[in-house]
């Protein structure tokens with residue numbers, strides 16, 4: 001009797017239709033890539049003969065583009081059920097940034113313990129984490145505001161063979177299907193595709209007013225959430241930032257009297273030659 | 276061995292960025308002692324590509340590629356690079372080019388430098404100057420791979436004529452089903468508006484304009500100049516203007532010839548995103564506004580008086596000049 005019961009339950013579970021339903025109902029697994037970047041107001045200076053970014057006095061934050069994506073991930077979690085993990089490739093100094101993402105609501109964090117040397121190197125680390133975790137949706141900022149590489153999301157997608165939508169400003173997922181809005185030059189387009197999916201995102205996926213400031217409870221909970229440190233995969237970089245330079249200081253402005261706009265037009269036409 | 280350049284077109288016509296990347300590719304090809312091959316998608320002819328130094332155009336004509344498709348385009352460019360034995364590939368930094376470049380980099384195991392603003396400093400190893408920290412700095416990047424991809428910033432190199440006889444060749448890459456796993460359902464794009472990405476001139480308004488009802492004068496000025504309209508972040512956050520007009524560090528970058536900022540204070544995040552523009556004009560009633568330190572020309576005064584007057588005068592100027 002019992003044996004029969006179990007075997008029929010077993011059969012039932014292996015029924016393709018049940019597996020299909022299970023897949024639809026199954027929580028989406030989301031991975032959000034978090035880049036640890038200087039706050040937008042930071043003064044940018046370099047040290048060691050202009051070869052290193054000078055972090056002295058610099059406040060680090062979650063890359064703004066990533067924060068928009070993280071907020072969208074929280075909505076998936078709250079509205080349709082999902083688990084949200086965050087990942088950063090970096091040294092121990094990035095942990096406060098990951099903790100902030102946990103305080104905002106991510107379930108767990110992964111830090112790949114290695115400096116973020118270049119785009120492909122970071123993408124390969126994230127691709128490994130993505131594959132090991134079997135994520136359905138990977139959300140990354142369209143670019144990080146420090147090196148502005150704009151390549152990690154696309155590279156991750158290319159490496160793991162997932163679909164990819166860049167400059168994504170809208171995303172809905174139902175079952176295995178995704179509808180995404182992509183910002184294009186001068187407008188937007190709506191795309192349909194399937195999971196697994198990687199998006200490169202920015203403001204628009206959620207609005208500025210939707211961003212969440214972690215509250216005390218979130219901060220307390222974040223301390224107890226897992227932050228797993230994993231060792232990097234050994235892989236070569238493709239590029240190297242050899243030195244930095246600051247833009248030349250701007251020459252003095254020419255002020256034109258509000259009653260003498262002809263002079264402005266003259267300057268724009270004859271001096272700047274832009275009209 | 277030729278330098279391969281992805282030349283973008285719209286409805287069969289090459290965009291200005293196509294000529295800009297071609298001009299740049301010609302510069303790189305001269306350094307390497309080789310020629311420039313372009314790959315075009317559904318463009319009728321080589322058009323003006325020869326004028327900017329292109330020797331050969333690989334023309335892809337495929338119904339399925341009418342709409343931009345990053346993966347399929349990347350796949351086609353990869354096959355073109357392999358066929359030509361190209362070691363350097365140049366793309367623009369349009370939304371589409373930025374979308375496909377990382378996919379192409381993975382396919383070709385190529386190093387990719389984005390936001391490049393000048394010809395390479397040297398070719399062995401290949402080292403390029405690019406912007407970083409959203410225009411707050413430049414960064415020199417060395418690419419160590421066999422194949423390299425350069426993403427050229429808009430308006431950084433300009434157009435350089437270099438009359439060349441461009442031969443045309445039909446090219447049919449073999450595309451797989453996997454290249455079409457993403458489908459465009461609809462495109463929403465104002466056909467008659469200049470985009471911030473393509474504009475030579477951008478007219479931008481900030482919180483100083485008090486409310487969305489006051490944007491008529493900004494639009495008039497923009498129309499007179501054939502310019503795109505833009506705005507500061509709070510203006511888009513408050514819903515006065517669409518998000519697509521938000522420029523700055525967390526919005527769109529602007530690299531126009533002329534950027535006119537009206538009622539914008541010039542916060543560091545705003546300036547970072549627009550500073551690649553060649554000439555900047557600020558109109559602000561507060562002479563202490565930080566933008567006056569970052570602009571080339573400035574008018575201190577009330578935008579509500581200055582802007583309509585400026586538009587009138589520009590109309591006269593245009594009428595007298597044409």
Ligand SMILES: Cc1cc2nc3c(=O)[nH]c(=O)nc-3n(C[C@H](O)[C@H](O)[C@H](O)COP(=O)(O)OP(=O)(O)OC[C@H]3O[C@@H](n4cnc5c(N)ncnc54)[C@H](O)[C@@H]3O)c2cc1C
Nearest residue numbers: 481482483507508523524525526538539540542560561578
């Ligand atoms: C993480 C982060 C990212 C950000 N990213 C961006 C970004 O990408 N882009 C961006 O723009 N901002 C960004 N900001 C916001 C930025 O810090 C400023 O708050 C914003 O740029 C200010 O916009 P504004 O100049 O329109 O408004 P304000 O700073 O309020 O300036 C309005 C200006 O209008 C002038 N004015 C008022 N009345 C008149 C008049 N009648 N005639 C003429 N002038 C007048 C005033 O003197 C003032 O200078 C960011 C901020 C943060 C924290």
